[in-house]
Amino acid sequence: MSEQIAVVGAGAFGTALAAVMALEGRHPVTLIGRNPLLMSDLRADRVHNTALPGIVLPDGLQFSAEPDALREASIVLFAMPSQAQVDAGRHYGPYLSEQATVVTCAKGIDRFSGRLLTEVLEAELSLHAVAALSGPGFAADIAHGLPTAMAIAAADQPLAERLANALSGRSFRLYASTDRLGVQLGGALKNVLAIACGIVEGAGLGESARAALISRGLAEMSRLIEAMGGNADTVRGLSGLGDLVLTGTSHQSRNLRFGIALGKGGPARSAGGPLVEGAFAASVAAKLGAQHGVDLPVTEAVADIIDGRLDVRSAMERLMTRPITTE
């Protein structure tokens, strides 16, 4: 099937996705950013010096600052931070062609409503199917053509498979899923747990504590996802366990680095910025846990530390003195 791909959001992830798909050469790919100067520099130099320094973008990749460039696209990837997705939907929606499918590529939950990004985008873009892409993959690895695999979830299997086939390539492989809730919550919660792993590292609590945290963190991710109707297989998959292992252990992760700063006694509120997605997701996820009667001790501790209600030492004490239970 012939497709036209547009990636909206010319940051690290959007540029990497557009580059790996354009390099494959199977479908026309356009990267759409909102800064006209950046887009004309990219067209001229083919290097994104701030987001992906030193990586030459493929010749076939088109660049535009015009939302009109979306008109022909059959698949539109939204690669801006979670809290900007609704705004982007509102802004770019009128330019989408009738048959366009939107794929949210952010890893978060809408902080105002506590809803999944596919839900808030569907409310905004009611004529369009909305899918979600999530899983382990740093933008630089993807753009360098290193092997990466992620999950793509749509409401029905034929659409999920069509998207997985259209967007996969020799170095970038997508697995189709119909569990949009599990795939998105996995991506959002692993960021919170990566902050917890960073706190453990920054506070010098040791590798054993990190391994325990990853394992118990996965258990709480599983409880929430299943309580909300997602699948256990998704939790064990790329967007759950896969991405938790990557971001909970790699210093490339902004969430992990933010946690390390917290663990070293750095400021909770001021650090981070919009790209520490877990700092937004922590309190939203803790609320979802309370609404669904699910115990999320690590997520709640991260939310309390970020909101200044708890220090790291007291958090560890709280976690270690919970009633002894079964695994």
Ligand SMILES: NC(=O)C1=CN([C@@H]2O[C@H](COP(=O)(O)OP(=O)(O)OC[C@H]3O[C@@H](n4cnc5c(N)ncnc54)[C@H](OP(=O)(O)O)[C@@H]3O)[C@@H](O)[C@H]2O)C=CC1
């Ligand atoms: N970087 C990575 O390795 C990975 C990132 N992700 C996820 O991708 C998302 C984006 O991350 P990343 O690319 O790293 O972030 P960046 O900061 O590198 O890029 C974000 C981009 O979004 C654009 N943007 C912000 N708000 C809007 C808006 N309202 N409309 C259109 N564009 C907008 C920004 O434009 P401007 O510069 O003009 O502000 C910027 O180009 C996050 O949810 C992250 O979790 C997922 C996997 C890997």
Ligand SMILES: O=C(CO)COP(=O)(O)O
């Ligand atoms: O999600 C990511 C890799 O899969 C990127 O993680 P950070 O947002 O923590 O850098």
